[in-house]
Amino acid sequence: MKILVCITHVPDTTSKIQFTENNTKFDKNGVQFIIGPYDDYALARAVELKEQLGASLTVLNVGEAETEPTLRKALAIGADDAIRINAFPKDSLFVANQIAAIAKQNNYDLIMMGRESIDFNGGMVHGMVGEMLGIPSISPVMKLEIDGDTVKMAREIEGGKEYLEAKLPLIAGCQEPIAEWKIPNMRGIMSARTKPLQVLEPVSDETATNVTTYQLPPAKGAVKLIDKDNVAELVKLLKNEAKVL
Amino acid sequence: MSVLVYIEHADGSVKKNSLEAVSYAKALSDKQGEGEVIAVALGSVAQEELVKVGHAGASKVVHVNDEKLNAGIIQAHSEALAQVYGKVGAKTLILAKSSLGDAVAARLAVKLNAGLVSNVVELPVTASGYKVKRSIYTGKAFAETIVNKEHKILAVKKNAVDLKTDGSDAAVETVTLDIHAENFATKITSTDKAKGDVLLPEADIVVSGGRGMKGPENWGMIEDLAKELGAATGCSKPVSDIGWRPHHEHVGQTGVKVAPSLYIAVGISGAIQHLAGVNSSKCIVVINKDADAPFFKAADYGIVGDAFEVLPKLTEAVKALK
Numbered sequence: 001m002k003i004l005v006c007i008t009h010v011p012d013t014t015s016k017i018q019f020t021e022n023n024t025k026f027d028k029n030g031v032q033f034i035i036g037p038y039d040d041y042a043l044a045r046a047v048e049l050k051e052q053l054g055a056s057l058t059v060l061n062v063g064e065a066e067t068e069p070t071l072r073k074a075l076a077i078g079a080d081d082a083i084r085i086n087a088f089p090k091d092s093l094f095v096a097n098q099i100a101a102i103a104k105q106n107n108y109d110l111i112m113m114g115r116e117s118i119d120f121n122g123g124m125v126h127g128m129v130g131e132m133l134g135i136p137s138i139s140p141v142m143k144l145e146i147d148g149d150t151v152k153m154a155r156e157i158e159g160g161k162e163y164l165e166a167k168l169p170l171i172a173g174c175q176e177p178i179a180e181w182k183i184p185n186m187r188g189i190m191s192a193r194t195k196p197l198q199v200l201e202p203v204s205d206e207t208a209t210n211v212t213t214y215q216l217p218p219a220k221g222a223v224k225l226i227d228k229d230n231v232a233e234l235v236k237l238l239k240n241e242a243k244v245l
Numbered sequence: 246m247s248v249l250v251y252i253e254h255a256d257g258s259v260k261k262n263s264l265e266a267v268s269y270a271k272a273l274s275d276k277q278g279e280g281e282v283i284a285v286a287l288g289s290v291a292q293e294e295l296v297k298v299g300h301a302g303a304s305k306v307v308h309v310n311d312e313k314l315n316a317g318i319i320q321a322h323s324e325a326l327a328q329v330y331g332k333v334g335a336k337t338l339i340l341a342k343s344s345l346g347d348a349v350a351a352r353l354a355v356k357l358n359a360g361l362v363s364n365v366v367e368l369p370v371t372a373s374g375y376k377v378k379r380s381i382y383t384g385k386a387f388a389e390t391i392v393n394k395e396h397k398i399l400a401v402k403k404n405a406v407d408l409k410t411d412g413s414d415a416a417v418e419t420v421t422l423d424i425h426a427e428n429f430a431t432k433i434t435s436t437d438k439a440k441g442d443v444l445l446p447e448a449d450i451v452v453s454g455g456r457g458m459k460g461p462e463n464w465g466m467i468e469d470l471a472k473e474l475g476a477a478t479g480c481s482k483p484v485s486d487i488g489w490r491p492h493h494e495h496v497g498q499t500g501v502k503v504a505p506s507l508y509i510a511v512g513i514s515g516a517i518q519h520l521a522g523v524n525s526s527k528c529i530v531v532i533n534k535d536a537d538a539p540f541f542k543a544a545d546y547g548i549v550g551d552a553f554e555v556l557p558k559l560t561e562a563v564k565a566l567k
């Protein structure tokens with residue numbers, strides 16, 4: 001059994017988002033980068049499956065050299081080896097092409113991703129790779145169990161969940177509560193230093209989109225406070241001023 | 246030429262966000278002369294319901310009335326859409342952003358060699374290249390994005406355009422497609438879904454509770470207000486983590502991203518990860534007993550007070566309005 005987990009290298013969720021160079025580049029100044037929270041759920045479940053089934057677990061990132069600490073963290077959490085595709089991740093199609101090429105070479109049984117990246121919020125790389133490989137892609141997956149060659153999953157739908165089954169190989173875009181986030185321990189961190197991290201060059205330069213400029217939303221005005229003993233005033237304001245009732 | 250719109254339906258009605266996507270397609274077509282707006286519905290749904298899709302701006306609905314498509318099987322839906330897209334000779338496909346929509350659109354983009362942009366918040370501008378504005382960093386920024394493929398798929402965020410309601414009835418054409426069995430390799434074994442509730446991602450008003458509500462036994466107050474407002478209920482992450490509320494109500498960075506006209510947050514501190522899920526709301530009301538709670542900085546209106554006193558009064562005041 002071979003598992004691949006694809007991880008993004010994204011700004012910490014508390015980061016202040018800013019841009020530089022005339023709003024054409026993300027400002028990394030003072031920003032801490034982390035494993036995407038959804039990818040972290042996928043990884044945590046993959047580590048459990050690895051232990052349960054004796055599977056091998058590879059992590060993959062499409063990114064420049066700066067993402068290696070993020071890959072090392074994934075190794076510390078429990079992956080066996082890592083692959084970095086040495087390229088700026090230009091867009092979802094670019095990333096999907098690289099992942100599909102690696103997957104074709106290595107015949108993974110299960111490919112786990114996050115439901116979406118928290119920077120570009122596409123929610124599409126898993127579907128694209130699924131179509132490129134001709135295998136099912138299911139997202140957002142909140143529970144995943146393996147029984148022989150059958151995968152039993154729960155998927156979140158608007159207002160509830162849906163239980164489904166499919167055969168390996170497949171791709172799952174994961175979210176909570178598939179597993180609890182894992183924090184690397186000292187032994188994990190030590191062993192991660194010597195685990196293999198392979199750097200490969202991209203196989204295709206195709207893209208579908210490119211960003212020209214970034215913008216920040218307009219600043220919010222000050223809050224209007226209403227006295228707690230005058231709740232009717234709030235309802236009036238919502239109706240007549242904000243016009244939302 | 247035409248613009249195709251993928252419409253989702255649940256419990257016998259077309260989803261409101263899908264109708265908004267139809268209105269988006271109509272505005273797009275009017276702006277750019279892209280011809281007819283044709284909606285596609287997959288699976289069993291009543292003809293009368295489909296006729297009404299015209300009111301939002303479609304002139305025609307292609308209905309693939311195959312009950313095998315009732316379940317949202319991603320591969321089967323994307324294959325059906327690809328076939329209809331080819332048949333009608335469209336160059337653009339519009340859909341509402343949703344968990345099923347995203348997954349279907351991604352596969353479709355590969356099938357059609359189309360450029361897919363998600364979280365679109367405005368109509369495209371085509372003066373120099375095909376440029377769309379999308380929301381990124383979970384609502385904390387926008388990116389002007391050029392699509393460099395001939396075929397385009399846009400997944401539209403809620404509130405990108407106003408819902409149109411004055412169009413004429415749509416003509417419904419029922420078609421049969423030949424969808425290969427391998428597209429049905431995923432089997433849906435059961436569904437567990439709240440019936441009759443206002444769906445959180447679609448809701449125009451959301452009333453959300455946090456840890457300040459103290460326990461699940463106090464949610465009646467949240468529900469009473471929500472009922473009075475015709476709102477959906479939401480919660481913060483710790484509330485769903487401890488099991489006070491179901492997971493699909495969890496709002497924020499790692500949960501549902503909402504974009505209602507009105508978001509009422511009760512006993513929620515306003516952590517940055519919670520705000521990431523609500524920053525597209527038109528108006529935010531915060532009720533918190535701590536005047537220094539960070540949520541007040543992101544709010545339009547606020548009441549500093551005890552939720553247990555304020556909530557019943559607010560429900561009464563809303564009642565009195567009617």
Ligand SMILES: Cc1cc2nc3c(=O)[nH]c(=O)nc-3n(C[C@H](O)[C@H](O)[C@H](O)COP(=O)(O)OP(=O)(O)OC[C@H]3O[C@@H](n4cnc5c(N)ncnc54)[C@H](O)[C@@H]3O)c2cc1C
Pocket residue numbers: 005006007008009010026036038039060061062063089090091092095112113114115116117118119120121122123124125126211
């Ligand atoms: C500094 C920086 C700048 C960037 N600038 C841009 C830009 O201008 N335009 C742009 O489109 N993208 C940019 N990216 C890349 C972005 O992070 C995504 O990797 C890529 O855009 C796909 O995004 P998505 O939102 O469609 O992914 P989604 O479809 O939301 O991702 C779903 C899942 O796919 C997997 N995945 C996604 N991306 C990668 C990856 N790179 N490596 C491995 N697995 C992955 C993860 O498991 C993820 O959870 C940038 C990244 C960095 C670090």
Ligand SMILES: Cc1cc2nc3c(=O)[nH]c(=O)nc-3n(C[C@H](O)[C@H](O)[C@H](O)COP(=O)(O)OP(=O)(O)OC[C@H]3O[C@@H](n4cnc5c(N)ncnc54)[C@H](O)[C@@H]3O)c2cc1C
Pocket residue numbers: 013037454455456457458480481482483484495496497498499500511512513514515516517518519522532533534535538550551552553
């Ligand atoms: C990677 C990551 C992702 C995350 N994703 C999310 C997410 O998607 N969504 C999310 O919500 N959180 C998320 N979090 C957690 C987030 O950081 C906060 O911990 C969480 O939002 C706090 O929830 P809360 O406001 O309900 O609780 P608290 O922070 O405990 O706040 C409770 C509030 O209730 C008020 N209060 C108490 N009693 C009363 C009363 N009687 N009347 C009125 N007010 C009262 C208090 O003043 C306080 O402000 C994430 C965290 C991380 C690290």
